[in-house]
Every structure is written in C-alpha cells, then in structure tokens.
Amino acid sequence: MTTIEEANKLLQKECGVRDFFSCDSELLQIAEELNSTYAYVACESNAEYGDFQTNQKLANQVTEKLKNNGFSPQVVVEPTCGKGHFILSVLNTFAEVEKIFGIEIQKRHFWQAKFNVLDFYINNPDKKKPEIHIVNSNIFDYNYQTIKNSIGEKELLIIGNPPWVTNSELSAMDSKNLPQKSNFKQHKGLDAMTGKGNFDIAEYITIELLRNFGHNKGNMAFLVKNTVIKNIVYDIPRLKLPIANLKKQNIDAKKEFGVSVDAALFSCQLNQDTECYCQESNFYTSEIKCNFGWNNNKFMSVLSADNDIDGISPFVWRQGIKHDCSKVMELEYDGNSYCNKLGEHFSLEDKLVYPLLKSSDLKTTIANPTRKMTIVTQKFVGQDTSYIKQYPQTFEYLNNHIDLFQMRKSSIYKGKCNFSIFGIGDYSFKPYKIAISGLYKTFHFCLVKPQNNKPVMLDDTCYFIGFDTLEQAEYIWNLLNTDIVENLLKSISFSDAKRMITKDILMRIDLKKLAKIKGDKTCFWDNIEKCQKSQLSLFN
Ligand SMILES: C[S@@+](CC[C@H](N)C(=O)[O-])C[C@H]1O[C@@H](n2cnc3c(N)ncnc32)[C@H](O)[C@@H]1O
Structure with a gap:
C-alpha cells in the first residue's frame, strides 16, 4: 500500500503540485472512485459560483500577449482557478515561474485542476516544474499571508477570470458565496440598498487583490465584465490604488463563453504612481478605441472630448x-x-x-x-x-x-x-x-x-x-x-x-x-x- 507521503512525493516530482492529497482517506477515496463508474463529487450550482471556465485557447492567448509585452513572472496567483486553464497556460508560456498559487471553491474543479497539471507534465515531462499549490478554499476566507511571504522582490502575476455573478443575483439565490463586507463600496442609505449597492463579485475580488498586492512588483490580468473595469477605474482615486498602464482589451464573450455580456481583459502594472485612466482596445486586433477614466476630476467614457457644459445641473434629476x-x-x-x-x-x-x-x-x-x-x-x-x-x-x-x-x-x-x-x-x-x-x-x-x-x-x-x-x-x-x-x-x-x-x-x-x-x-x-x-x- 502506498503511503500519503510517498504518493505526494511522487506527484510533486512528476508535476510540481505540493500536497496533492491532504490525508490518507482522500487518497483512498480517490483511488476507489477512479475505479468506480460514478463521479467523484456531485456538481455544485454553476450560477452561484459565476462559473464560466476560460477555454484553453483564450487562456493561452492571454499569457502569450503578456509575454509579448515583456512580462516574465516568478510568482503567479490564480485566485479562483477553476479547472486550471490559466495555470496550464502559465506553465506553457513563462519559463521563469518559481511558484504558482491557485485557489478554487468547487471541489470538482479543484481536483480537475490538479489532474490537469499532472496530465500536462505527463505530456511535457521535460518542462520545468515550479512549486504549485492548488488549494480548495473560499477566496473570501483565504489568508493571503502565505503568498505574501513567498513574493519578496519577485515579479508577481495575478491572473484569472473571477466569478461572473453579482451580490444581488446571489442574494436572490439565497447563496452564501458572498464577502462579509457586503457594502464594501461604502454607499449610504437607499443607494446602499438599491442599484448602487449592487456589485460584481469579480469587482470585490479584484479590489481585494489590488489592496493586498498593489505594492508588489508585477502585473494583474483578469477577464472581467466591462462594468467591473469601469467601476474599478472609477474607484482608483478613492481607493488610492497604486496601479498604472491600465488596459481594457475587449473580447467577444458570446464566442468565448457563450454569454451575451460585454467583457474584456483588464490588465495593469502594480506598485506604480497611480494612473486614473484606462486604454480601451480590441483583444484580437489590438486596434485602439479610446482612453477613458478621470480627467480634471471628471470621469469620462472618452477622455479626448472636453466639454464646456460638463458641470453641475441646476436642477435635480x-x-x-x-x-x-x-x-x-x-x-x-x-x-x-x-x-x-x-x-x-x-x-x-x-x-x-x-x-x-x-x-x-x-x-x-x-x-x-x-x-x-x-x-x-x-x-x-x-x-x-x-x-x-x-x-x-x-x-x-x-x-x-x-x-x-x-x-x-x-x-x-x-x-x-x-x-x-x-x-x-x-x-x-x-x-x-x-x-x-x-x-x-x-x-x-x-x-x-x-x-x-x-x-x-x-x-x-x-x-x-x-x-x-x-x-x-x-x-x-x-x-x-x-x-x-x-x-x-x-x-x-x-x-x-x-x-x-x-x-x-x-x-x-x-x-x-x-x-x-x-x-x-x-x-x-x-x-x-x-x-x-x-x-x-x-x-x-
Ligand atoms: C469565471 S470561472 C473562471 C475559472 C478559471 N479562473 C478560468 O479562468 O477558467 C470562476 C471560478 O471561480 C470559482 N469561485 C466562485 N466563487 C469562489 C469563491 N468564493 N472562492 C474561490 N473560488 C470561487 C468558481 O467555482 C469558478 O471556477
């Protein structure tokens, strides 16, 4: 009988994943269930988890773009890693990576991610194997300290595609997949309870990560809804986020994810003098559309357009x-x-x-x-x-x-x-x-x-x-x-x-x-x- 230590040692050697199995019973359970005909874990609800897995081709395109822009990360964080497609793209693209951290709430995806990495190394045995930690955890409870301790002066990349669901959609489902600070945007009174209190979970996660890692050397690249990007750019001065070189590269979400929403790749450089505007372009053609964001304390959807009557209405709408x-x-x-x-x-x-x-x-x-x-x-x-x-x-x-x-x-x-x-x-x-x-x-x-x-x-x-x-x-x-x-x-x-x-x-x-x-x-x-x-x- 293989002990857990032996199994984990072997798996770490083969694919870099640390603590592949957390206890003996898990190893036995997996062994049994791999031999059986039924699935290992029941499927949880996709809607509740804003679950739109990035296809491998798109994930590869994203990491290729980052590489072409001169990114070469040593530590990579995928905060809601799903089946691990971004982790696979990172392994394929960046030779300098030393450590990868993936966090995922759904057990079936967490296991799939680990087995996908194993599969990757079975097919690419000569590729360099970084230290890989894939954790089955709720990102809202996750303690970032372990990751922080690993970074030091190293180049960080936060990459991924956080959940596509809003707090009000989750409330309507009676879901608990919500951060505790439900009014993190600090709206008051009726605004907090109605439209303005509504936010995308992805927005919360992005801002939390920028708060935690904003002062590290590195970059962030997230696939998110356009509204999330607009809201983040809007909040940069209030939150004093130390980011610059913001880019919004529009994708075709219908083609990539089968959903009719406007979405884009949001990227920015961390640990910079704050810039409060974002360049918008086409992800596939790189054609630049415009810059949007703050100009002279005014938030604009197109920065070049100066308008004399941009002021304060004498009437209350x-x-x-x-x-x-x-x-x-x-x-x-x-x-x-x-x-x-x-x-x-x-x-x-x-x-x-x-x-x-x-x-x-x-x-x-x-x-x-x-x-x-x-x-x-x-x-x-x-x-x-x-x-x-x-x-x-x-x-x-x-x-x-x-x-x-x-x-x-x-x-x-x-x-x-x-x-x-x-x-x-x-x-x-x-x-x-x-x-x-x-x-x-x-x-x-x-x-x-x-x-x-x-x-x-x-x-x-x-x-x-x-x-x-x-x-x-x-x-x-x-x-x-x-x-x-x-x-x-x-x-x-x-x-x-x-x-x-x-x-x-x-x-x-x-x-x-x-x-x-x-x-x-x-x-x-x-x-x-x-x-x-x-x-x-x-x-x-
Ligand atoms: C839009 S999918 C993207 C998955 C993966 N990042 C990718 O790009 O393929 C969002 C992922 O977030 C996971 N998720 C949702 N809520 C989470 C939470 N509270 N903590 C950690 N992961 C979560 C979902 O299970 C799902 O795998």
Whole structure:
C-alpha cells in the first residue's frame, strides 16, 4: 500500500503540485472512485459560483500577449482557478515561474485542476516544474499571508477570470458565496440598498487583490465584465490604488463563453504612481478605441472630448416611481374598468390613479397619450398609507393583493407601511416634465405634458425634471436636445452599462452654462429660481 507521503512525493516530482492529497482517506477515496463508474463529487450550482471556465485557447492567448509585452513572472496567483486553464497556460508560456498559487471553491474543479497539471507534465515531462499549490478554499476566507511571504522582490502575476455573478443575483439565490463586507463600496442609505449597492463579485475580488498586492512588483490580468473595469477605474482615486498602464482589451464573450455580456481583459502594472485612466482596445486586433477614466476630476467614457457644459445641473434629476409590484400597480383602462397584469378587471376611485409612462414610451419627442396607469399610494416617501381607507375601492383592491406587496424582496420595503413606494415627492406632481430613458441607448429627451388634467408619472427606468409651466419646460427641453448635450452624454456615458443614462450622468449637464452659450434668456432663470426653489439643486 502506498503511503500519503510517498504518493505526494511522487506527484510533486512528476508535476510540481505540493500536497496533492491532504490525508490518507482522500487518497483512498480517490483511488476507489477512479475505479468506480460514478463521479467523484456531485456538481455544485454553476450560477452561484459565476462559473464560466476560460477555454484553453483564450487562456493561452492571454499569457502569450503578456509575454509579448515583456512580462516574465516568478510568482503567479490564480485566485479562483477553476479547472486550471490559466495555470496550464502559465506553465506553457513563462519559463521563469518559481511558484504558482491557485485557489478554487468547487471541489470538482479543484481536483480537475490538479489532474490537469499532472496530465500536462505527463505530456511535457521535460518542462520545468515550479512549486504549485492548488488549494480548495473560499477566496473570501483565504489568508493571503502565505503568498505574501513567498513574493519578496519577485515579479508577481495575478491572473484569472473571477466569478461572473453579482451580490444581488446571489442574494436572490439565497447563496452564501458572498464577502462579509457586503457594502464594501461604502454607499449610504437607499443607494446602499438599491442599484448602487449592487456589485460584481469579480469587482470585490479584484479590489481585494489590488489592496493586498498593489505594492508588489508585477502585473494583474483578469477577464472581467466591462462594468467591473469601469467601476474599478472609477474607484482608483478613492481607493488610492497604486496601479498604472491600465488596459481594457475587449473580447467577444458570446464566442468565448457563450454569454451575451460585454467583457474584456483588464490588465495593469502594480506598485506604480497611480494612473486614473484606462486604454480601451480590441483583444484580437489590438486596434485602439479610446482612453477613458478621470480627467480634471471628471470621469469620462472618452477622455479626448472636453466639454464646456460638463458641470453641475441646476436642477435635480429624479428617477421615476419604484414599487416592484407591477402586476398590481401597472394598470390599463378600457373606458369602463381598470385591468391589471393578472388579468383582473375592477373599478377604482380616480383620486390615486395617474397616467404612467415607461422607457419605451419616451421614444417620441413629445410623449403620446398613454393607456397605462398607476396607483400613487404616497405623496412622499414614508407617508402613512392608512389614509387610503377614504377611497374604499382602491383600499380594497390594494388589500386584496397585499401578499404581493409583502413578497417584495428589496430591503428598502422592510418595516415600511403597506403599499409603500419610492421615487415620489413634490417633484412627481409637477405638471410638465422632461424625461429620458435610462435603458435605451439614445440621448433624446421627451417632453411630457399632463393628461386629463393629471401630471404623468414615470416608472423607475426613467429620469426626469419637472416644471410648473409649459414655457419653462419647453425652454429647457430645447436646450437639452442639442448637439452639445449629446456630445457631453456620449463622452461620459458607457454604452455597455445596463443603464447607459443615470442620475449621476444627468446631474453633470450644466444647463445654465449651456443657456449662456446659446444666448441666455436671463429672465427665465430669474423666474424659475423664484417659483421653483424646490426644483433647483442649489436649494436641495
Ligand atoms: C469565471 S470561472 C473562471 C475559472 C478559471 N479562473 C478560468 O479562468 O477558467 C470562476 C471560478 O471561480 C470559482 N469561485 C466562485 N466563487 C469562489 C469563491 N468564493 N472562492 C474561490 N473560488 C470561487 C468558481 O467555482 C469558478 O471556477
């Protein structure tokens, strides 16, 4: 019978992998199961692990590119190594490597990675064998100290393809595959609970590695979603990351991974004076597209474009109503009764029912009359909703569907009144609005007028500013639909983002400056400042 020490010694000699088996029982179990017909471990859920293994050809292309750029690492870290394709490419490409560390949470991949390395050396017995540590561990619990102790002055390469999954997707799956610091981006209040609190696990892992190894000599090269790269570049000044020579080389994720997302190879040099911009190019052709990132304290999607009106909006742009209960809250009216998305027909008092526009309704220059309606249960966030009793039909309808309201997953509704909504305030009831969709890849602003003497509401995929008079709205609407605004938006928005237009982007349009450029109507600003104090960001 072979002892574990003997087996491990032999395997280390053959393929460089340290501690191939951790205990006797593991060795026996593997031996038994290799002889049996069933798989060694059951498959864990791929979605939970953001599991998109890099094909060997792509991994080889990445390491070849790095080599051609003069990289020659001595220590390599693959933080979520999967089946080890990057480790194999490293073994094939870099002769100077002395140590490799691979970490992987899924046992089946962890074993596959070790056997892949063994297989590699069976086929390439004369290749140099570095010290290889493949560890079955959760990267969020992993202590980087062992790796740190190994690096010293050596050239480091952090390479890989961290999980493609977001914290909110994981929460929806009730998955525990999350870092403890779930608000690592340090957003406050509602931002932390909604859109802005959402982050890619890959972003967390990348930043953790840069925090831990940023001051080591070396490089990082990760395949990640474009949003992850954008967010990292955005956070460089805040996190004071010591990185430079940032590159984003776009890949075809559909071809490589069979998924329709925008992704790229992100690479950077560690231990440098911080650079806050990134060069974007094509991974396959090396054709350069642009530089994006920070310029004069402004974050731009295209750095070359300077724009005079990039400043602060004098108005507060608002997101439309958020209720997360469209089955009950989105209604149509056929002239006789209301109908909801559950196919139910019913009557309601008019009082709380308002016309509703969604992103798809904003394609026209002036919004068309809408057949969609919504129930506005609160006039401001947090309003006590018990007053709805005075509208018995509305109250009964909402109560009949209280279970659907209570099933809303987002934590913003926890502990709030029944039928609570967000994105509501005085501004929602302004009669004239200028709106834009956050979802569509256009820079076109739509004028929204009241319908049946009621202000029109927008859903939470839209952003808007509201006005008391048509004259005011038309004046601003004309300013917004000009080339200069379109150019600004093009240079500060990312076309591959889920929401190309966001409140942050709209808040950068300095309309007062634009008005000056276009031949100011000073009286307009005087009037509007008098009558719309609540609208102006100055007063918010
Ligand atoms: C996108 S795949 C890439 C795998 C490998 N890096 C490659 O390029 O082929 C992400 C890998 O991360 C692993 N993973 C997910 N969550 C992890 C965690 N918390 N700790 C370590 N590995 C994890 C998955 O099991 C999967 O193998």
